[in-house]
């Protein structure tokens with residue numbers, strides 16, 4: 047059961063993971079979460095530092111697709127300036143939006159990674175399909191009440207995974 051919530055890597059920020067890290071593992075496409083992974087949920091645009099990292103990924107030949115539980119107009123409004131495709135209203139951890147994103151990426155299961163800040167939606171959803179999964183620390187502490195409740199359970203699981211040395215505490219460059 048715990049293995050479903052076990053990310054392959056745990057990082058502090060997207061800046062901690064280079065394109066090369068993925069390429070060396072045979073990964074060609076990245077499915078990336080939006081809120082609190084690329085920007086805080088109250089924000090309407092991705093900060094230049096993060097969009098610079100996304101451009102680096104693209105320049106290295108990686109394909110990107112955002113999968114978000116947020117609504118359509120918000121997702122497309124944020125992504126269209128960057129030319130990155132998105133799947134909105136995803137209701138992660140359902141399989142369907144991830145499969146849709148993989149189709150957009152044109153990658154196979156072993157060539158796809160999921161990056162997100164939530165264990166029970168991003169990591170669990172990615173693991174259900176056998177993708178490489180990366181848990182990233184949330185950009186902002188400001189979240190919806192429902193998410194804040196989920197974070198408590200999430201913290202317990204993460205602490206257990208770190209204690210069992212299944213994952214490293216973040217901050218180390220993987």
Ligand SMILES: [Mg+2]
Nearest residue numbers: 079081082163
């Ligand atoms: Mg998120």
